[in-house]
Amino acid sequence: MALDLSSIRPPGGKRSTKRDRILNVFLRQEGHVSADELVALVHRDAPGVGRATVYRTLQWMVGAGLARKVDFGEGRFRFEPSYRHPRHFHLVCNVCHRSSEFLSSDVESLMEEIAAARQFTPTQSVVQIFGTCEECRTGRKTPSLDGSTTALVFARDALRMAIATERSGLDFYTRAAKLTSDARGRAVFQKLAAEEKEHLSTLQKRYTQLAAQDPNLESRPTFLFFKGAASGLFAAGAEQLRKGVDDQQALLIGIRCERGSHQFFKRYGERFEDSEGKQIFLEFADEERTHLDLLIREYRELRERQSRGRSR
Amino acid sequence: MALDLSSIRPPGGKRSTKRDRILNVFLRQEGHVSADELVALVHRDAPGVGRATVYRTLQWMVGAGLARKVDFGEGRFRFEPSYRHPRHFHLVCNVCHRSSEFLSSDVESLMEEIAAARQFTPTQSVVQIFGTCEECRTGRKTPSLDGSTTALVFARDALRMAIATERSGLDFYTRAAKLTSDARGRAVFQKLAAEEKEHLSTLQKRYTQLAAQDPNLESRPTFLFFKGAASGLFAAGAEQLRKGVDDQQALLIGIRCERGSHQFFKRYGERFEDSEGKQIFLEFADEERTHLDLLIREYRELRERQSRGRSR
């Protein structure tokens, strides 16, 4: 809960005391605050702070990348801390003016590519989909996704994807072990299959723990969108195995998948807020990295043996 | 150039005369107009129009989906007609406050998927990447992309992708014809290869025509991003052929690619502004559809023959 301000303070940041006060109040905030709301909040702590200072600080925070300025069509801007999810996106309802958030790894990477193609140096991205939310359309209440639950739902989605990934990995390695003619290669695949199984059970245990924290967790809307991982990173690879490949190709496919998997765990591990989930993810990222090295070594070895065999 | 207002008038639109005048002026505008700029523009034509009416009309236009409200961080909103490109996105420079636009089919479809997953009915999407543009970063002037050139650059990019698609298609079908053992299937692939070649030359001719219209056309930044088509929709299929497949698989791959290709031509044909390019695209969309049917028929035929052969 305690925020480490000094680590957050951005480069080029100017010194101040009031500023820190305002920043502090702002960062404690979960949702989207308007300038005036922030003034009121700050006044509760320290009544002597002028509105102008809050505005000025807000400007500075946006410039420094600490805050994001968003428009929900209400005629005034709202601000949100940007340290948690450096980029996240909004579905904004035109009727009730509420917004619900989501994260999309795919959109993020597309935007990075596009900016790079235009030699543009991006600092912040705003993605807003305006329209009508289900509640305003149907009148029925739907499980919401407010500030207090996003961390939980993020963890849920990341775990779901991780489970799908490990499950597909288990499938892939089991299948690969069966297919591989070479004894050494088979052993490697069997070892990896065993580890993925281990990972899988750790993740599932963690998932049940999470589910216990919020009875509605299962039914809350998806927060994290990532096409590659949603159905398991190894799924496509397992599919290829089914079509028949040789030992070498199987290793190559494994390498490609394992690389994706390492990146997946690293990328999302860093964004976890609950330290336990974060630790699992970062640990797995390391292990997947080890798997990757193992596969690469095995691949080199195999190629060498083959070329020796051929030249003989 | 002439705008058909009646077709643009959205459902639920209320009647008016001044409104039409304002709408007219607004739609003639190329770039992003602020409310006050629009007031001034309207006053040139019809001095008796009140500022409030312009504001009210603008609100109505946004609600009706005729206009998009965008914030470039200047402290006031700008509006742009949305009939040309129902969804398009901005790179906004924090320094010069100018914006450059882009289109991304991939981002669009991701956003549609996400909205659907959340049971959200989208009306408008705003994607803004804030940062520093190359010109402000390096001081050098770069070929720009303003209102007058977007139509041209859109056509250029669509043509480039179409050319890549047809080229990869030609490659695919030529290769497939060589590989296919069955005489009938071979004939089909040869026919399709010939047609793709034909398409290719039409597209290339059109491309040179375009290039003649703007000497800097080649060097202008990319406007249209579409990962699938950028390197040719058939490229992955051709790759698979190289790895070796049977007749039936080749047909299936062709079907998948041709389906994508049909959708590509249809999707972008509709967005063309120059009627010649539009016509080419829509015509090709039809022909690709015919190809698709041909391939599907051939595939059914082949399966039938095979199952008959097996049962005998």
Next chain:
DNA sequence: CTAGGTGCAAATAATTTGCAGAGGC
């Protein structure tokens, strides 16, 4: 001591609203 941050109140700027009258159907 000096550059910059700060509070207060006044200024600015964009957008909205009240109300009497005009216009379409």
Next chain:
DNA sequence: GCCTCTGCAAATTATTTGCACCTAG
């Protein structure tokens, strides 16, 4: 004739600025 649109000016609202004062380094 009724309902909605429209013009004008006044009102409202968010945000910025001027200026005298304070504070950190």
